[in-house]
Amino acid sequence: MDVLAWLRDSDPALRWQVERDLAGEPPGVWEATRARVATEGFGARLLARQDPDGQWAGGAFFPEGFQGGEAQPWTATTWTLNSLREWGLPASALRDTAALLAENSRWEYDDLPYWGGEVDCCINAWTLMNGLWLGADVAGIADWFVTHRLPDGGWNCDWVEGAARSSVHSTLNALKGLLAFETATGGTPASRAARLAGEEYLLERRLFRRLSTGEPIAPWVGEFSYPIRWHYDVLNAASYFRDADRPDPRLAEAIELIRSARQPDGTWLQTERHTGRVWFEVDAPPGEPSKWLTFFATQVVNWWDAR
Known part of the structure; x- marks a missing residue:
């Protein structure tokens, strides 16, 4: 399997990051793909859901009228902004959203x-x-x-x-x-x-061990999923240290835990989806190869190996 080709065949929200961070394309290539996030695919679909008052789903953290009794919904303003930002949407595409939220949210x-x-x-x-x-x-x-x-x-x-x-x-x-x-x-x-x-x-804590006993904090530290939402796992944590460019030796065991989850075809699997209302799905169902997780894990392993 040509993993890089598989990753390139994706929504512009992911493709531009693959081009920049894994394929080593020049800025002119990945910047052109990134510009498409506002007009195509996931990014355009979320932009189209914005309310006239600048919010999404009528609420800051929860949709308007949410009373509980169901899993955390992921459609309100904060969750939607998180996705758009992580996908690389240019802030200019949101025009006066900051002012509208200051006034209305x-x-x-x-x-x-x-x-x-x-x-x-x-x-x-x-x-x-x-x-x-x-x-x-x-x-x-x-x-x-x-x-x-x-x-x-x-x-x-x-x-x-x-x-x-x-x-x-x-x-x-x-x-x-x-x-x-x-x-x-x-x-x-x-x-x-x-x-x-x-x-x-x-x-x-080596990202996943209890300081008191050295035992793993919980099984979920090695269970990876996208979208990440608020959840912690060693891939999410290692991605932060990559972004901070801090290749501390104490990361070594966590990196090997990530590496060990790679499948024979070079992909990483979606472990689960965090339940709750979404505007639409953006990644593979549980048990199937995840383009987003494969991208993040490959980023981390490449960074570690090149240090």
Whole structure:
């Protein structure tokens, strides 16, 4: 199987990244493909779903009228922005969305203004990344992460309910937000120190082992799925360290765990789909080769092997 050819035969949202990061195409090639995200395929389909007030599905984190009783829906504003940003949609394609959300969107938690964030670490990380992308003023959220880091070095979305120990899920999402802030602005001494401390939290655990016993945190650390949503696994974590370009020796065992999941044909399989309403499916069903996971895993393994 020609894995690279298989990956190229994909939606522009993935294809441009394959061309840039795996095929080594010149900028003129992958930039032309990236420009198509706004007008073709997944990106165009999500853009067409935007409400006149700038939101999607009428809500910030949940669809309008959501009362529970079903799995987390993935159609509201934050989840849709996350996808569009990760797919490389140019911010210009969203025109005045940042201003519209500032005017019209409020968090379901305490009716707080959208670009101010709220109390959930993961939500604030995505809001920080999306705000930086769309040009909103989100510097205050970066400061929030500095003051809400827990004594063990990471973060936990349940801090507001008294959690005193960090969570790998929350910590990884917080790190992604702080890295985006640092990349866009240079960061602050405090934000850079917080990010490095959060990295140490994960590295001390080799990305997937309990600090107390050395045993794996849970089976799901080696179960990969796309879309990732908020979930933690070693591929998601290793992709962060690749983006941060920190090839720490303590990553070695996690990299081999990722490598061992590669199939004989060179692909990685979708383990599961996180249940919940979606606008449409963007990857393979469970048990089948996943183009997105194969792309991310190949990125990570190539980066590690070339260090």
